[in-house]
């Protein structure tokens with residue numbers, strides 16, 4: 001006997017997600033089969049909303065439901081300092097740590113030549129206009145914190161941005177090594193993240 005198609009196809013969907021192997025995919029599917037109907041409905045709705053209700057903030061490029069996002073729209077944030085991160089999860093991790101009150105810029109990836117990801121694939125072009133903005137009473141950016149992960153790609157990306165922005169004469173810093181090499185920002189605990197930000201050095 002074959003597994004019914006509707007069961008098999010959900011297993012397949014789960015399996016296509018990162019970090020989920022065939023066993024977990026099957027376990028999740030059978031769990032849903034026995035769970036109340038609402039759970040499957042909630043899951044389907046939440047997954048649909050994820051794509052239809054979110055957009056990218058036109059300023060910082062973070063994922064948001066409102067453009068500009070909450071951070072860019074907050075008059076209390078320090079507009080002279082921009083923290084550059086790889087992905088939205090990094091913003092959420094830093095926000096949770098409560099150790100940063102400036103603005104962000106989300107790259108949506110890192111330069112990875114082996115995977116054919118160059119600077120054009122990232123939101124680097126969107127960064128430059130933010131740095132040049134000096135008319136209209138906007139506070140000029142005084143510091144860029146390069147907070148890409150301490151991986152080879154993260155370092156290469158930080159270096160690329162540093163070289164690109166150097167002619168603009170903005171102070172560039174790199175987060176401290178509180179984050180172990182090869183580790184990812186989004187998984188760092190709040191204390192480590194705060195230390196990494198506070199201990200940032202000129203780059």
Ligand SMILES: [Zn+2]
Nearest residue numbers: 057060069072
């Ligand atoms: Zn924003």
